[in-house]
Amino acid sequence: MLIEGARRVGKSTLARQFAATEYRSFIEIDFDHVDDEVKAMFRDYATDLDSLFLYLSTYFGVELYERETVFLFDEVQRFPFVRGLVKYLVADGRYDYIETGSLISIKQNVDDIVIPSEEESMRLNPLDFEEFLWAMDEEALARLLRENYEKGCSLPDALHKKASRLFREYVLVGGMPHPLQVYVNERNFSPVDREKRLILDLYRRDVARFAKGYEHKVISIFDQIPAQLSKHEKRFSITSLGKDARMRAYEEAFFWLGDAFIANLCYASNDPSVGLSLNLESSSVKCYLADTGLLTTMVLADSARTDESVYRAVLRGDIGLNEGMLMENVVAQSLVAQGRKLYFYSQSGKHRGHGRLEIDFLITEGYANAAGKPRLSPIEVKAARQYGTGSLDRLKEEYPKRVGLQYVISPNPYRREGDRCYLPLYMAHLIAS
Structure with missing residues (x-):
């Protein structure tokens, strides 16, 4: 699920609260601030998901449970590679994924990636009356x-x-x-x-x-x-x-x-x-x-x-x-x-x-x-x-x-x-x- 919306409209808070309520565990990765070492994990182990999940679990200190863990990819537009990788993460089937972001469609945020058809998008708007x-x-x-x-x-x-x-x-x-x-x-x-x-x-x-x-x-x-x-x-x-x-x-x-x-x-x-x-x-x-x-x-x-x-x-x-x-x-x-x-x-x-x-x-x-x-x-x-x-x-x-x-x-x-x-x-x- 991709949650789109303006900055400060509450995308991350909503996703975090949903993850905490509905899942046994979750890992939140803010690609606007995360260390380059974490981004390197995704690139280096894109074809070795067993190792990728093991290293992410260890790095963030979060236990992973099949079908009971969700990954939150915050500000996903800042790391387009992981958005393209979602196709394979979803096909793996062990975990769920929520992306949040804005400026999803501008050129620099979609260059060199294929937008996964598995990605379902919803828009988060400011609160109505x-x-x-x-x-x-x-x-x-x-x-x-x-x-x-x-x-x-x-x-x-x-x-x-x-x-x-x-x-x-x-x-x-x-x-x-x-x-x-x-x-x-x-x-x-x-x-x-x-x-x-x-x-x-x-x-x-x-x-x-x-x-x-x-x-x-x-x-x-x-x-x-x-x-x-x-x-x-x-x-x-x-x-x-x-x-x-x-x-x-x-x-x-x-x-x-x-x-x-x-x-x-x-x-x-x-x-x-x-x-x-x-x-x-x-x-x-x-x-x-x-x-x-x-x-x-x-x-x-x-x-x-x-x-x-x-x-x-x-x-x-x-x-x-x-x-x-x-x-x-x-x-x-x-x-x-x-x-x-x-x-x-x-x-x-x-x-x-x-x-x-x-x-x-x-x-x-x-x-x-x-x-x-x-x-x-x-x-x-x-x-x-x-x-x-x-x-x-x-x-x-x-x-x-x-x-x-x-x-x-x-x-x-x-x-x-x-x-x-x-x-x-x-x-x-x-x-x-």
């Missing part, structure tokens, strides 16, 4: 949200306000495990802000360390994410990086941020229909940060530290912050956590008097009024309580046979009107769950 509620000892509220979503019911007013407040806390804190743990323990935002800044600094160091040859392009995109998302049209304007900048020159940098799970990339689909990837327009992309809490810190990082009072003011809605970018980012994060790829749709007015048509996200799902056959489900995110739905109306009008259930996500309570589902922001994580 439901998991945030679990961490905050609000399991009952988390269950109620899911039950009411499935039943199509709104919450009583008092619980709606409570869920809305907790959701705003989640937007400020985010879903990275360590900052969230700090918030659970202290219930203050300043120490959380410090932890998130450390993660952002780590990401910048990783760019310098691993994006050799185009690190300045990656950093330029990364630092521009808040400014690009603050625009009405959140598509990344490549000319913001320089008047002569062209998307083809930056494609590798966007891929790097996506492969590192630092960013969630959302591409335009130029024909809104089932099979969104068939009409993907790679030159038109929105770049969301993978964790909204980290985005909040970037937005508020006007000085070396962000005061607690600033976070409290944002929590109360007393500061004129562009909340639209944060809410759209958190919905993108929720969709990715459900295993969705991100697509949006945009067109200029086809007829006189029509403005631009902008749909924040497009997904496909079964549609009850078409015998469960897949249809397009557009999603619009609204940060304000008062809003218009002109783009959704026009999309349904222009493509009546393609569009199924439509979602409007806003601060308002749940309601359903025909094929349009009005969801509170705190239920966004339940779409297509």
